[in-house]
Amino acid sequence: MAASPLSDHDKRKQISVRGIAQVENVAGVKKTFNRHLHYTLVKDRNVATPRDYFFALAYTVRDHLVGRWIRTQQYYYEKDPKRIYYLSLEYYMGRSLSNTMINLGIQSECDEAMYQLGLDIEELEDIEEDAGLGNGGLGRLAACFLDSMATLGLAAYGYGIRYEYGIFAQKIKDGAQIEEPDDWLRFGNAWEKARPEYMLPVNFYGRVIQTEQGAKWVDTQKCLAMPYDVPIPGYRNNTCNTMRLWSAKSQLQFDLKFFNDGEYVQAVLDRNHAENITRVLYPNDNFFEGKELRLKQEYFMVAATLQDIIRRFKSSRFGCRDPVRTSFDTFPDKVAIQLNDTHPSMAIPELMRIFLDIEGLTWEKAWDITVRSCAYTNHTVLPEALERWPVSLLENLLPRHLQIIYEINAKFMDVVAKKWPDNFDRMRRMSMVEEEGEKRINMAHLSIVGAHAVNGVAALHSEILKASLFKDFYELWPERFQNKTNGITPRRWLLLCNPTLSDVIAERIGDSWISHLEDLRQLEPLVLNDMFVREVMTAKQENKMKLAELLKKDYNININTSSLFDVQVKRIHEYKRQLMNCLHMIVMYNRIKKNPNHPFVARTVMIGGKAAPGYHTAKDIIRLICAVARVVNNDPIVGDKLKVVYLENYRVSLAEKVIPASDLSEQISLAGTEASGTGNMKFMLNGALTIGTLDGANVEMREEMGPENIFIFGMNIDDVDELHKKNYNPMDYYNSNPELKLCLDQIRGGYFSPNDPCSFHNLVDTVLYNDRFCLMADFAAYVKCQERVSEVYANPMAWARMCIMNIAASGKFSSDRTITEYAREIWGVEPNDVKLPAPNEVKGDKTTQLPSTFE
Incomplete structure (x- = not known):
């Protein structure tokens, strides 16, 4: 008899990095939960709403924090660091709910307690603002x-x-x-x-x-x-x-x-x-x-x-x-x-x-x-x-x-x-x-x-500060200038958002990487282990299917989950060049229309991000992407070879769902404009490959993973300087690249906006006559690099091995490493791995030792 598929709850219970829920702890969580529902929220199970259940759980988790919080402040007061x-x-x-449960190590008992109470913890987590x-x-x-x-x-x-x-x-x-x-x-x-x-x-x-x-x-x-x-x-x-x-707050007295x-x-x-x-x-x-x-x-x-x-x-x-x-x-x-x-x-x-x-x-x-x-x-x-x-x-x-x-x-x-x-x-x-x-x-x-210290946030960025923006100050005080390459917390950006991949990793190398991300280097030899490679591929596929379900529910669009998930999520800005990504969509669309029977590696292109309310060019870029999506997604000749999705209201909680499911991360800013980027690190840690320029932290990512495991294209910072010295003329590229010319002519001619043919004239004019961020100069190299991406994706095992090399090389990009450098080189303090006693280990009532104000 075939084994029945595991429910989401059972899968979560199996995840090794979260541990096994102890019976007495589960009972304690249930008791505290019901107590908060009754005494804090003044509800019973007959009238409580899902939001009430979320708050009851949040207060239950916060109860586990309070003793640690007070004890930490006491400790600082006593030690005076x-x-x-x-x-x-x-x-x-x-x-904060999931993150707090994970950091306290109580997620398993909370999950089990909610299950026993007939509640779905994931649904409760989704209620939090x-x-x-x-x-x-x-x-x-x-x-x-x-x-x-x-x-x-x-x-x-x-x-x-x-x-x-x-x-x-x-x-x-x-x-x-x-x-x-x-x-x-x-x-x-x-x-x-x-x-x-x-x-x-x-x-x-x-x-x-x-x-x-x-x-x-x-x-x-x-x-x-x-x-x-x-x-x-x-x-x-x-x-x-x-x-x-x-x-x-207003002062207490009136005028x-x-x-x-x-x-x-x-x-x-x-x-x-x-x-x-x-x-x-x-x-x-x-x-x-x-x-x-x-x-x-x-x-x-x-x-x-x-x-x-x-x-x-x-x-x-x-x-x-x-x-x-x-x-x-x-x-x-x-x-x-x-x-x-x-x-x-x-x-x-x-x-x-x-x-x-x-x-x-x-x-x-x-x-x-x-x-x-x-x-x-x-x-x-x-x-x-x-x-x-x-x-x-x-x-x-x-x-x-x-x-x-x-x-x-x-x-x-x-x-x-x-x-x-x-x-x-x-x-x-x-x-x-x-x-x-x-x-x-x-x-x-x-x-x-x-x-006394000035730092940039990536090696390239810090060099730019010294060489141009703050050159005079660097010549006066070279000792003040430092680099502190940004990082991300592996707790939220792998353990929390990608439990499936976290478990695959933990089963092979243990869980020390959660607080020592450099330990992911132990995955490098496993790139030759076909079974491990397939486990990583399966984890990615599960995440893609989950995201596809979400997109179906929210946008009523059917996604081909075997397609390449090509994702660019960040604030909309000309220097980040979402417009270049949009032009590439049109190139792919035109190629499919021209040769419908020609082999094509299926793609789902997702772009998300907010434009500043007064930034009209950025808002025009959003409108154009949505207009292209309308045409592409409703063309029967294209079918499921190409889909375009604009991810509405991109935010942290949506990033936690999108990033684990992504295959390709777009980091395509003009060289010398993105200080660092941290989205690029999140994708890398979750096993997405990067297509990008030699800008910001992309430079250091390539150093860590090797140039063969990243798709780099376009001008570097010296090339950009050289181009500007030659009086860059975007029209030269427009006239010499037929595919690019066709794209811009279609946009200008109203192909994607038939009800308002002039809708995007300003956007096209910006690119042709005021291309501050050299989109036209990098476009041909970008399209060529995207062709190489498709070739590699067509070989799933080769692609997966590159993904594993990305994950293994992510250690440098932990914010723990960044903060350790700030602490030692700027603040003059030493990080420590002292584990404070848990509240129930503190002998006697020490709260009287606190000063007159909470620390």
């Missing part, structure tokens, strides 16, 4: 870093903003992007703990007066910053760090003039002005928008955070015993502040203001402490993305800080003049104050001058 403060305006956390407090790579990197810092036992804190509305929800309506607000807090957030008792004041506007004690910032408008704490568990080490997000006018109702309504500061995340990725509200957000986060950092420094266990700690001499030994891009760069003048105006330090002392405490990470070389705040705006909003910036710049100009006397052009280039046109402050220059 150097604290790491990661300042970021964005944290793209996604969902994504915490989308970020735009893309920068915010998701911050989330990975928090996971790694906790796993490596670092006393680290993530500080940011609790946006009421995160990155917008994207709807595709009639082939165009529509933005809808992301009301992610509508049903509450199971993971946060509000701390209203620790609210802090933040000042804006006002004026500066000179007193005998020095400058004083007066007549300011105050608002309050209320902290919300979110636990960040490390992987099975009982460490639980904190992400503290600030929410703006008395309203009462004199009898305008009580208006006084209450006007409280919204302050609270609007943290209302919504700015949805621009790699584009600077100089709005007052954005500057308010940046300063609000920085001002609240620095007060908190200094409070913690002063109230440490040794602060009251050791008179040295009441001074700031040891501040850089106990505090490391990492600026995630220039968004938190107001930390530099704010720290100076605190030291000068409040703590009474001399300028020299204050500056020395500030520089030794702060470090700056640069994330982009695109000129339109660099922050340059108008002086008029700073003068109005933060007058004292503008004075301090001017003083910093004046002293810095003295340093430059001393090194290069009479070189006024160099002084102009290096000044923080830009005089041409509207007077502005260059925040990247401020960040470099005010930090």
Whole structure:
């Protein structure tokens, strides 16, 4: 008799890396679950909704966190290690339930408990709202870093903003992007703990007066910053760090003039002005928008955070015993502040203001402490993305800080003049104050001058910073410049999102790779083991079938699961060249139409990502892809040889489904424009092959896996420079490449938009007459490389072996490795593998040892 197929639940129970559920633990989970359903949610099983069940499970899991969370803060208070403060305006956390269960090692018992209660844990997991407090790579990197810092036992804190509305929800309506607000807090957030008792004041506007004690910032408008704490568990080490997000609240007092006018109702309504500061995340990725509200957000986060950092420094266990700690001499030994891009760069003048105006330090002392405490990470070389705040705006909003910036710049100009006397052009280039046109402050220059370390996020990117963008500063301070290649957490991006592949790997080499990703190198010899190769192929096929089911349900499109899943998911931007991918779709479509009987390796091309609401070219690219999809998917001659899918509302939780199912990862930015990329690493770790340019981290990926295991095409950075020197003319490529010409003529002629033939004229004109990112120059090489991709995919065993070599070479791209380098080379701390005692191992009640505030 044939064995019955395993249910999804049984498959999950079998997965070795999650362990076996203990009976008594399952009983405990069920009991706590029912208790939360009854006492926290005030429901019984007769009226409870699936969302109630999700919250009951989330609170049950959080209960397992709380003891570890408090114990970790006690441990830091007792040991007084150097604290790491990661300042970021964005944290793209996604969902927390699965990740928390995995890091605590309780997924098996939770799964079994839900099964015994007649609930499907995967359905409950899907109810959780994504915490989308970020735009893309920068915010998701911050989330990975928090996971790694906790796993490596670092006393680290993530500080940011609790946006009421995160990155917008994207709807595709009639082939165009529509933005809808992301009301992610509508049903509450199971993971946060509000701390209203620790609210802090933040000042804006006002004026500066000179007193005998020095400058004083007066007549300011105050608002309050209320902290919300979110636990960040490390992987099975009982460490639980904190992400503290600030929410703006109106100050408690009314403006008395309203009462004199009898305008009580208006006084209450006007409280919204302050609270609007943290209302919504700015949805621009790699584009600077100089709005007052954005500057308010940046300063609000920085001002609240620095007060908190200094409070913690002063109230440490040794602060009251050791008179040295009441001074700031040891501040850089106990505090490391990492600026995630220039968004938190107001930390530099704010720290100076605190030291000068409040703590009474001399300028020299204050500056020395500030520089030794702060470090700056640069994330982009695109000129339109660099922050340059108008002086008029700073003068109005933060007058004292503008004075301090001017003083910093004046002293810095003295340093430059001393090194290069009479070189006024160099002084102009290096000044923080830009005089041409509207007077502005260059925040990247401020960040470099005010930090002891400056790093790029991939080897190529860091070299570009030294060779061009910050060349003058590198010549002045070469010792400040470092590289820290980005990474991803293997917990979320393999163990959580790809349990089938995780199990295949764990059965062969054990599970040490979960926290030591370099151990995946042990897979290299298995590339010659046909049985293992087939197991990897089976895992991929299962993931493809799952994704195909999802696409059928969401888009009513039938996907050929034996086709090559060709995927490009990232923010829509001209430099990422989704348009080049779209032109290749049209080339494939035209080839099938021309020779329907010619052998063709079937493809399903998926593109996903959001365009900034005001970025019209990016929105046109989305419209074109959707228009091409309509034609391709409804052409009976094409059939299932080629399908095009636009993945609506791409986000972390969708990435967790798409990436494990992908065969080909498109990383096709123009060389020298993508700082690093982290999506490329996620695909590599999950056994997708990369087609890409020698840009960002692709360069290092190729070094790790060998050039034979990646599809590289197009110009390198030197070729791009050479092309621009020759006065690049896109029309030369249009006239010399018949397939490319046909594509663009079809788009311009309305072939894909018969109801509005002029719909894409602007897009075609951009490519032909203002091709900033050299799409036309790389196109022929791209198509040729795609032909090679199809040839290799036609040999499944050869393709699978390349996939295994990709997985085996992924070790370098763990965020654990990245954070270890930051810790040793920038923050001056050493990661550790200390496993704190679990809460039930702690003898006696130690909660009384905590200081008066939660750490």
